[in-house]
Amino acid sequence: MAVTATAPVRTRYFVRLKLRLLRNGLRGPGTRVFGFVLGLVFGFWMAAAGFLWFLLAGLEPRADIGLVTVVFTGSAIVLGWVLLPLLFFGVDETLDPARFALLPLPRRTLARGMLAAAAVGIPGVATAVALAGAVVAAGTRGGVPGAAVGLAGAVLTLLLCVAASRALTSAFAALLRSRRARDLTALLLAVVAASVGPIQLFANSLAVHASLAPVLRAARVLAWTPLGAGFAAPYDIVAHRPLLAAARLAIVAACVAGALWWWSHTLESAMLGASSGGRPGRGPARGGAVDALVPRPLRNARADTFLGILARELRYWSRDPRRRAGLISAVVAGIIVPIALRVAGGTHGARLPLPFAVAFPALIGAVLVANQFGYDGTAYSMHLLTAVRGRTELRARATALAVILLPFLVVVAVVVAVLTHDPAGIAPALGTIAGVFGTVLGVESVLSIFVAYPMPESRNVFSVNTGTGGAKAFVAMAGVLMAAALAAPVLVVAGLLHGLLAPLVIPLGIGYGLAALLVGTYIGGDALERRGPELLVSVTPRR
Amino acid sequence: MRPQSWTLVPLAGGANVQDLARLADLADLARPARPAKIWPVADRAAACVAALPSMTVIDGGAALAMRSLVKVFDGLVAVDGVDLDVPAGSFFGLLGPNGAGKTTSLSMAVGLLRPTRGRAFVLGHDVWADPVQAKRLLGVLPDGMRMFDRLTGPELLGYQGLLRGMPAGVIDQRAAELLDVFGLADAGRTLVVDYSAGMKKKIGLACALLHAPRVLVLDEPFEAVDPLSAATIRDILSRYVAGGGTVIFSSHVLELVERLCTHVAILADGTIKAVGTLDEVRGGRGLEDVFVATVGGRVATGEELSWL
Structure with a gap:
């Protein structure tokens, strides 16, 4: 009995697998192809619009307005990546981690591969193209150092988008699975939802005063959070403050690392495969089969x-x-x-x-x-x-x-x-x-x-x-x-x-x-x- | 190889009284064998469908009849003209290797999968033209289909009964009996999704039996079932057939088919390769020999896999 020596598994295998799966998915009924084409057109449109938006905002001669626009748009994109899957769309799990459970893969390899595969897809590519606009603008304004920092910021932000959306959805999925936690989770989400009201009121009052100062202040705060830091860094280069730029990039990088670490740990439990919810109820069922099915208020119907x-x-x-x-x-x-x-x-x-x-x-x-x-x-x-x-x-x-x-x-x-x-x-x-x-x-x-x-x-x-x-x-x-x-x-x-x-x-x-x-x-x-x-x-x- | 058309041949020695009585019932079923000319699939199907009377009720003797059933998936022929008559009162085993088209044929016969060509009848009712009548007479245990498995066993049976439009009292009584007989009463409030594979088969079978159908179509009822549960299922099915019901089931387990069935058909490459009573098909040999010879299996010579 002999086991053949194997070459190390490379990240690009995962990407190729994902592309192959995407292509095979297209060999289905016409509606699926139509849906994909529709997604492609929409993604292309978003990518082009995003690219131009970031380019024009980045080239805006008044740096304040440029900063506000770029930071707010960028933060919105990151938030969209994190929240939209949770609320509406779901995350693309073409590569289900459970499928890899039996392969002898180190966790690090698997996590890297899954992440790369997750970035490959219409939203990932569209976001990358849009962020390229910010990189080009940074290069135009800040020369080679500006372009380098812009590129680093864009890559880190893209990583953050993918990693954070994965980490958060798997966290919530885990929470929603257990019956005891699900009410707590619902409550948590409701509190988050309710807090949108005051935030809206705050943003609203800013708009009412119609002056740039408070908005700029908000943008400066955002620029120190992982949401906007990657976009603000090139402005520090232009202002000849490379240390500030490095600090901002470090914030995003730390956040990416945290999300990745957390997510790669949840990968293991995800690999254990589908489980049913909750513990089975024991004890004999009472009453008839029909009464067991029909909820009490409807039993007289x-x-x-x-x-x-x-x-x-x-x-x-x-x-x-x-x-x-x-x-x-x-x-x-x-x-x-x-x-x-x-x-x-x-x-x-x-x-x-x-x-x-x-x-x-x-x-x-x-x-x-x-x-x-x-x-x-x-x-x-x-x-x-x-x-x-x-x-x-x-x-x-x-x-x-x-x-x-x-x-x-x-x-x-x-x-x-x-x-x-x-x-x-x-x-x-x-x-x-x-x-x-x-x-x-x-x-x-x-x-x-x-x-x-x-x-x-x-x-x-x-x-x-x-x-x-x-x-x-x-x-x-x-x-x-x-x-x-x-x-x-x-x-x-x-x-x-x-x-x-x-x-x-x-x-x-x-x-x-x-x-x-x-x-x-x-x-x-x-x-x-x-x-x-x-x-x-x-x-x-x-x- | 052209599918052998089903003609009734007097039973060889060993036929019991029950078989003979069934034979008398089925006498009108015997049809002259079709010409031995080999037709292309399309022609065969067209000719067969054209030859059918326009009314829905035909072939009063067959509990389940498949007529030139053809299924093509994306240009791939999965079932290539299956003709099969399951005599009323028979315990019919459908054998075949993996990918032979057993599930596809049965799915088309019970109304789950639309045939590319051909028709299917349950006690004379066209499954695709008159589905309501046909499905009323049918009980089905599909393979590879989930159930509404986030219900408990009793809830699932109650649901099945309400879907069938049965009165609540009858549902309650029969559900309790079925749960008891299948040994599922203790499972209580456990969701079906948490059942073991054998328990899932049993609750699926209980669902199929609840409305007391005349014909039972079971796809792999003994797969992943432990010997104890298999014995329960076997007993219940035997009793059902003795009481006048008809069972057709697909299986890989040849010993089980040999022990239970009155009739057997072997399906391979999407066509019926052999069909008849158990003894006819066996022809004095063991069923396994006949099966391997018919399907054309390969026997390991010992030369391959030397590195193992």
């Missing part, structure tokens, strides 16, 4: 297929870690967005009317159910084998989400109305929520049948498959935009009816939402019955 699917969906929104994570993200965004929208307009009375502000959290529901069949995966075969009627299925799914989200949306509307001193806006806001949410469910009842995609069986609930996560986000966004367009009449009515007529928006909105839901599930139900087997194929993970 007629026991039929609709009730069954409704009950199972309700259980799944709380038991499936992926759905739970999506729900928490939606709730957090549902708190942040309306407050931000209401406050952003300032105190001049030009702020967004309440109904429009609360329409956004209702629209976010579309992101949750855009891939409602993908959540279930091949378990959908059970519905196919029992010939469930499409309409019944879609209506039950929509009802389940409404039962969960509608009370939350109502509370948000009332709270935001009270906080922003607009109690008269509550009635139109509630009507708008009913109309928009109904439209969202109706639109997704049709859309989700045609754009379903499989979810990876990974430990990380934020992971998405096949390197086309960006394109999947477009699918969700398309649903949001379609629903927004179709719900426009409700918004118009809510905007037009004032005073005594305002309460009329409630019945109108409810009627409109119900109609949209019925029409959507009617059309979608037929499509579902026709396309059931094709839907099953599209949610089956490719092996």
Whole structure:
């Protein structure tokens, strides 16, 4: 028996593997290719726009304004990398660490390889191109030393983006997995969400004073955080303060090192593969099988297929870690967005009317159910084998989400109305929520049948498959935009009816939402019955 | 090799009374063998489909009938014209090496995978034209499909019953019995996702049995099942067939097929290579010999892998 000597595993193997996987992913159905091309076009556009923006801002003759622009934009990009996967898109886990568990790889090699592979992809390349604009500008202003520092800052920032997004998503995924921690996590996220309000107020007051000084002060603070330090360093070179530049680069580098160290340690637990949530409950189950499934308040309802699917969906929104994570993200965004929208307009009375502000959290529901069949995966075969009627299925799914989200949306509307001193806006806001949410469910009842995609069986609930996560986000966004367009009449009515007529928006909105839901599930139900087997194929993970 | 069309041949010695009674039931099933001419797949399928009567109910005797089923994945022919009649009341074993097309054929026959060509019938109901009727009569244990596994065993059975539109009282009673018989009652509030592989097979089978189907289609019911659970499953299936049900299952375990089945078909390269009663297919030899000879397996000579 002999073991052949092996050459050391190089980082570029991982990159090549990722590229190969991306290419193979494209050999699928047409929709996947279309999604990828869409992502490519969007990425190219963002890269070009970012490059020009950084170039022009960097060349701005008034250094103060240039610094403010570059630091704020750069910080926004880093924050986007860290927060967006958490809230909406998920991280691309084309290379699942669990796949490498049996290979004799040192952790260092694996971490380096995974990181390089994570940077290869549309968002990574687009960010790199955009940051190149800052490097060119730094070189133009600061000569060779400027270019060198600019390059170092850009590379470190890119590393930070990739490493921090990985570290944070795996941290939250780990937290959300354990049942005890998940409530704590939700609370934490909610606190973060709520704190956006005061920050908005602060930024707002800055804008109101319309002077550069406070903004510049904020930028100078940001320039000492890892978010903006990499972008501010070239300005120190131009100002002949190389030590300051070095200090800033060191801050980013330290932060990158910290994120990498932490992430490479979580890699080991990620390699142990998928686990189920929580400990199994012991002890015999009591009562009948149907009563076990159906939650207590619904037990008096007629026991039929609709009730069954409704009950199972309700259980799944709380038991499936992926759905739970999506729900928490939606709730957090549902708190942040309306407050931000209401406050952003300032105190001049030009702020967004309440109904429009609360329409956004209702629209976010579309992101949750855009891939409602993908959540279930091949378990959908059970519905196919029992010939469930499409309409019944879609209506039950929509009802389940409404039962969960509608009370939350109502509370948000009332709270935001009270906080922003607009109690008269509550009635139109509630009507708008009913109309928009109904439209969202109706639109997704049709859309989700045609754009379903499989979810990876990974430990990380934020992971998405096949390197086309960006394109999947477009699918969700398309649903949001379609629903927004179709719900426009409700918004118009809510905007037009004032005073005594305002309460009329409630019945109108409810009627409109119900109609949209019925029409959507009617059309979608037929499509579902026709396309059931094709839907099953599209949610089956490719092996 | 052209698939052998299924013709009923009188059973050889060893046929018991039950078999003979079944034979009488199935007499109308015997059809003249098709001409031995080898047709291209497309023609064969077209001719076969064209020859079918336009009404949905045909072949009253076969519990499950596949007619020229063809599945092409991205230009790759996975199933190349499968014709199979599973006689009502039979315990039918579908054998074949990995990648032969067993799962693909069964999936097309039960309505999970749309065939490229061909049709499938459950007790005369076209699975693809009249799915509601066909699926009412079918119980299926698919392979490689997840269940709604974040439910507990009782919850999953309750869900299955509600999906089937059964009354709550009947669901509760049958679910309790099934859990008891399969030894899953102790699992209590454990989620199905935390079940062992054998328990998952058993709860899947319980789901398939809950609505008392006339025909059971099981894909690899004995895979990853320990001997104890296998014995339970075997007993339940035997009782089900004795009570008038029909079972068709795919398996690799030849001894099990030899012990349980009345009928056997061997599937390889997407076509049926041999089909008939167990004794017909065996032809006096052991099933393993017949299987290896039919499929054309390779025997290690001892020359290869010398470095091991």
